[in-house]
Amino acid sequence: MSADFATCYPLKRGRAHEVCGPGATYFAATCCNFSDKPVLWVCPSWQQEMLNPEGFAAYCDPARLLLARAASQIDLLAVSEEALRSGTVGLVVTEIFEPLSLTHGRRLQLAAEAGRTTGLILMPEGMGSNATETRWRCTPLAAGGDSTLQCWELIKNKSGTFTDWVTRWDAAARRIIVVSKTGERPRVARTAG
Amino acid sequence: MRARPVDAPFALTAKESNTDRIQCLNTRAERAGLSRGMTLSDARALRPDLITRPADTPGDAGFLRVLARWAGRYCPWVGLEDADGLVLDVTGSTHLFGGETGLIADMRVRLMRAGLETRIGLGDSRGAAWALAHFGEGVAPPQQPLQALAELPVAALRLDPKLGIGLERLGLRSIADLTATPRAPLARRFGNGLLLRLDQALGTQPEPVVPLADPPQYGVRLTLPDPIGLLEDVTAGTARLLAQLCDKLKTRNQGARVLQLTLRRVDQGSQQVELRLARPMNDPVSILPLFERGLSGVEAGYGIDQLRLSATRVEDLAPTQIASAIRQSQTEDVAALITRIGTRIGLENVQRMLPADSHIPERSFILAAAAFSEAAPNWPPRRARPLRLFPPEPVAGAGPVPPVRFRWRRMALRVAAQSGPERLAPEWWLEDENWRRGLRDYWRVETAQGRRLWMFHTPQQPGWYVQGEFA
Numbered sequence: 001m002s003a004d005f006a007t008c009y010p011l012k013r014g015r016a017h018e019v020c021g022p023g024a025t026y027f028a029a030t031c032c033n034f035s036d037k038p039v040l041w042v043c044p045s046w047q048q049e050m051l052n053p054e055g056f057a058a059y060c061d062p063a064r065l066l067l068a069r070a071a072s073q074i075d076l077l078a079v080s081e082e083a084l085r086s087g088t089v090g091l092v093v094t095e096i097f098e099p100l101s102l103t104h105g106r107r108l109q110l111a112a113e114a115g116r117t118t119g120l121i122l123m124p125e126g127m128g129s130n131a132t133e134t135r136w137r138c139t140p141l142a143a144g145g146d147s148t149l150q151c152w153e154l155i156k157n158k159s160g161t162f163t164d165w166v167t168r169w170d171a172a173a174r175r176i177i178v179v180s181k182t183g184e185r186p187r188v189a190r191t192a193g
Numbered sequence: 194m195r196a197r198p199v200d201a202p203f204a205l206t207a208k209e210s211n212t213d214r215i216q217c218l219n220t221r222a223e224r225a226g227l228s229r230g231m232t233l234s235d236a237r238a239l240r241p242d243l244i245t246r247p248a249d250t251p252g253d254a255g256f257l258r259v260l261a262r263w264a265g266r267y268c269p270w271v272g273l274e275d276a277d278g279l280v281l282d283v284t285g286s287t288h289l290f291g292g293e294t295g296l297i298a299d300m301r302v303r304l305m306r307a308g309l310e311t312r313i314g315l316g317d318s319r320g321a322a323w324a325l326a327h328f329g330e331g332v333a334p335p336q337q338p339l340q341a342l343a344e345l346p347v348a349a350l351r352l353d354p355k356l357g358i359g360l361e362r363l364g365l366r367s368i369a370d371l372t373a374t375p376r377a378p379l380a381r382r383f384g385n386g387l388l389l390r391l392d393q394a395l396g397t398q399p400e401p402v403v404p405l406a407d408p409p410q411y412g413v414r415l416t417l418p419d420p421i422g423l424l425e426d427v428t429a430g431t432a433r434l435l436a437q438l439c440d441k442l443k444t445r446n447q448g449a450r451v452l453q454l455t456l457r458r459v460d461q462g463s464q465q466v467e468l469r470l471a472r473p474m475n476d477p478v479s480i481l482p483l484f485e486r487g488l489s490g491v492e493a494g495y496g497i498d499q500l501r502l503s504a505t506r507v508e509d510l511a512p513t514q515i516a517s518a519i520r521q522s523q524t525e526d527v528a529a530l531i532t533r534i535g536t537r538i539g540l541e542n543v544q545r546m547l548p549a550d551s552h553i554p555e556r557s558f559i560l561a562a563a564a565f566s567e568a569a570p571n572w573p574p575r576r577a578r579p580l581r582l583f584p585p586e587p588v589a590g591a592g593p594v595p596p597v598r599f600r601w602r603r604m605a606l607r608v609a610a611q612s613g614p615e616r617l618a619p620e621w622w623l624e625d626e627n628w629r630r631g632l633r634d635y636w637r638v639e640t641a642q643g644r645r646l647w648m649f650h651t652p653q654q655p656g657w658y659v660q661g662e663f664a
Contacts, residue, residue: 022644025581026664038527045542052661053546053558054578063568066527067544067560068534079534086533088526140643140664142609147639148664169664 005165005178008134008154010034015133016084016108016119018100023138023150024122025051028093030169030176031120032060037090040083042076044097045069058171073098080119081107087115095122105129133158141166149179202240205248206233216248217277220310253277261405267296270404278326280319282402293332316341319402320394324349324368338395343369350390356383368394409445412503413437420459420496427456427488427497428481434502435477442504446512448473449504454484456491457499464491469540471531471564473508479529486536531563540564548572553620554660555582555627576615577637579647579661585627588648590657595638595648601659609641614650630654637663 011017011031019027032039039060041051053062066089070076073096080094092112100121109131112119121128128135135156143149153164166179202222204215213233225240236243254276261279264271267290270282283296290296297313304311314325316333324342325331328349333341342349345368348357360383365371371379371391380388392398413434421427431454442449450473454466466487474480491497531543545563549556557575590596593614598607613636619628631653638646647661 022662023664025662029580029664037523040530045538049581049583052554052579052582053548053572054554054575055580055582055661055663057572057575058577062546062558062572063570065546066531066563067546068538069542069544070538075538078537082533082537083530086526086530088523088530140645142639142641142643150664 004160004163008157008160009176011118011120012133013118014113014116016105016112016121016131018121018123018128018132018135018156019138020123020125020128020135021137021139023140023152026059026140026148026150026169027136027138027152028120028122029056029059031091031093031118032064033174034118035090036064037088038064038066039091039093040066040068040080040089041093041095042068042070042079042083043095044073044076045071047095059169059174077104077108081111083115084108084111084117084119085115087117089117091118091120093120093122096127097124099127100129102129102131105131109133128156132156199244201242201244202227203244203246204233204236206245207248207250215245250276258405267300270402272403272405274323278323280322280402282404283315297332316396318393318396319400320351320390321396323351324394339369339372342394343367343372347371350387350394352387352390356387359383360387409441411438411441411449411507412501413441414502415500417498417500420498422493422496424488427491427493427500428484430500431484431488431502432477432481434500435480438502438504439475439477439480442475442507446510447507448475448510449480449506450508451504451506452480452484453503453505454487455501455503456493456497457501458493459495459498462494466491469532469535469564470528471535471540471543472525472528473510474528475510479525483529483532483536486533528564535564551620552617553625553628554578554617556620577663579663582661585649585658585660588657588659590650591655593634593650593652595636595650596657599657601646604642604644606640606642606644606646608638610639612637617649630656635660 011034053065056062056065068079070079076094076096080092083089083092100123105128108119108121121132125137134154137153137155139151141149141151148169150167151164152167154162156162166181167176168179170177199219200221202219202225204218204222204227206213207216215227215229215231215233215236218227218229222240222243227236227239227243233245257273257277257279261271261273264279264281268281268283268286272280274280287293287296290299293315297315300313301311312326312330314322314327314330316322316325317335317338321333321338321342324345325333328345329341331341346366347360347368349368360371365374376388389398393400415430415434417430421430438449450470452468452470454468455463456466457463466484468480468484468487470480470483531540534543541562543563544560545566545568546558547561547566547569549559551557586601588596588599588601590599595608595611598605600606614634617633617635619625619631630651633649633651635647635649638648640646645663646659647663648657648659650657
């Protein structure tokens with residue numbers, strides 16, 4: 001299963017992806033290191049809830065982060081499209097608050113293809129469009145102590161099957177690690193133990 | 194000062210090597226025995242009712258430049274003299290104002306109407322005019338400056354104060370005394386500077402007036418014989434203007450920050466397209482595509498017959514090395530992107546986070562417009578902080594440790610693990626509405642449902658709040 005994860009997780013470049021669930025911001029933060037280009041984070045200007053650069057620093061250097069604050073959903077999408085098409089940023093994260101229509105989703109897809117840039121849409125559950133390459137649902141799991149254990153479910157995938165993984169962030173290596181599920185450990189490990 | 198004239202001794206003071214000194218004073222104060230350069234405490238001892246204000250040196254310099262521009266009505270050669278004077282070369286323009294006295298009278302009346310007190314001197318040479326303006330006022334008769342200057346003290350020759358004292362010790366008090374003295378011993382005793390100043394005042398040595406340079410004009414215009422209305426045509430016209438404007442900017446190694454394109458229509462109406470750039474630029478090829486959005490919104494009506502492009506804000510560009518051009522191109526691309534996004538949502542809405550010196554979580558960073566700031570290279574390492582911050586949301590709970598069960602955002606949560614407290618005190622030197630409740634004890638709480646929250650307790654006015662969420 002984890003081999004499958006490697007084909008999905010460093011998100012496919014030149015495509016737009018979607019992520020929902022309570023851990024969506026964390027998911028986006030882990031994606032910022034895919035390339036060393038700047039990251040554009042597009043969010044509504046009226047939103048009080050903010051990305052905290054001090055927490056973000058654990059995943060990516062906040063100096064690489066650019067924020068664009070737009071007043072309406074149309075502006076949010078226009079800014080994202082412009083940035084995706086230009087190809088000067090490595091990742092465009094867009095926080096949307098209204099359902100994404102198929103047309104808009106497809107436009108983002110085309111812009112991402114044109115600019116060879118990855119797009120990531122953070123949205124409340126059920127607001128995605130069918131044009132997306134993959135859609136993820138991220139839910140934090142209780143593990144006790146200082147942990148970042150999360151369940152990442154792939155709930156839409158244009159080029160593969162749906163699966164879910166339990167992952168955590170390795171702070172030293174700055175990368176995502178897939179935690180093996182207890183029942184699916186390799187046979188060797190079981191006989192040795 | 195002009196708006197509220199004071200009918201009492203008044204002086205402007207400036208701080209000079211830790212002492213307040215009088216920089217400028219009005220006639221009433223002068224009559225009371227005060228003088229320039231006097232310390233403020235001495236002046237107060239002489240006149241306890243002296244009214245003072247701190248001097249605004251940059252403001253004064255700015256005003257003097259404005260005045261210099263106004264003085265262009267008398268002659269084209271206007272230069273600055275020290276920090277408080279103007280020098281005009283009126284040769285050949287006095288007849289327009291009825292002779293030299295007429296010109297001075299006209300100037301005096303106009304300045305008085307503007308509320309300015311002036312001292313004007315006019316002479317054959319710059320030195321003579323300076324001497325008269327500072328020590329005697331009036332007009333030196335042509336060809337014989339000595340007639341007007343003879344009685345003036347030697348200080349009127351723009352001498353070093355020490356030199357003036359030396360001359361007075363020898364009994365040479367006035368300019369007449371100086372001219373009567375043989376030149377060779379004077380030169381041996383005081384150097385050539387003294388004789389040069391004397392000759393300049395008497396007009397035997399030339400001294401030109403250097404006029405202020407005109408500020409560069411960054412505006413270009415294109416007038417068309419026939420009106421145009423197609424977007425491509427307007428873009429082509431803009432491209433021509435941009436090339437001209439950018440040549441001007443390049444010769445001075447400057448870049449435009451704000452560009453304004455005015456399109457005049459045949460029916461005399463005009464429309465403006467403003468382009469604010471994220472970075473000073475002077476490359477026409479990269480600026481032109483940025484105009485695209487603005488131009489597409491223009492209503493051409495019956496056609497446009499004049500285009501005018503001006504750079505309303507210009508900044509100096511740092512010299513760049515050709516070798517760093519490759520690295521430069523990425524920042525340039527990002528700046529172009531910021532500009533393009535900025536034309537849609539406003540340049541100040543494209544922001545960047547910069548570290549701030551505060552331990553208060555919500556004030557530990559500032560949002561700055563990306564176009565006007567540089568990225569901060571390294572962030573100070575802090576303790577674990579949540580990924581998202583929001584305004585504190587109250588939850589029900591009591592006691593100094595987090596409540597075992599609570600409701601937050603309509604979810605029933607149960608605490609599975611917790612770590613803390615981390616006590617943060619408010620910054621008492623800043624008034625902050627959100628920190629009215631005093632100290633905060635921050636806890637990192639992991640719920641059995643998975644959410645990892647950043648909660649705080651306010652022990653001074655008990656209450657529990659959620660302020661952030663970890664990964």
